[in-house]
Amino acid sequence: MRLLRASLALLPVLLFVGCHSAFVEATVSNRTSQRLELIEVDYPSASFGTQALDPGADFHYRFKVLGEGKLTLTYTDAANKEQKSNGPEIKEGAEGPLHIVVEPSGTKWQNNTAIH
Numbered sequence: 001m002r003l004l005r006a007s008l009a010l011l012p013v014l015l016f017v018g019c020h021s022a023f024v025e026a027t028v029s030n031r032t033s034q035r036l037e038l039i040e041v042d043y044p045s046a047s048f049g050t051q052a053l054d055p056g057a058d059f060h061y062r063f064k065v066l067g068e069g070k071l072t073l074t075y076t077d078a079a080n081k082e083q084k085s086n087g088p089e090i091k092e093g094a095e096g097p098l099h100i101v102v103e104p105s106g107t108k109w110q111n112n113t114a115i116h
Contacts, residue, residue: 028061037076043063043071
């Protein structure tokens with residue numbers, strides 16, 4: 001009987017430890033001297049973004065990848081022109097950090113995600 005109670009007491013712990021959801025921790029960084037507007041990152045099955053990003057600022061977002069495909073960043077620059085940058089491919093189940101850095105010379109993608 002004690003063994004049964006001990007087993008039942010550990011069951012929620014085992015279920016909690018056994019569950020793992022893969023999320024991408026994305027950061028969009030503005031390393032220009034101008035404010036960026038209407039920032040949108042498209043990824044397979046969805047998108048995220050923010051209204052504006054000041055110079056030197058970061059925007060953080062956490063998402064789950066469903067499907068696979070290319071990442072893209074679209075924003076409006078200080079001259080009111082839409083800018084678009086194609087990023088790397090990302091696959092379903094990817095997790096880890098993704099850093100998108102907008103610099104005066106262009107956009108740099110640092111994709112350190114992996115499938116575990």
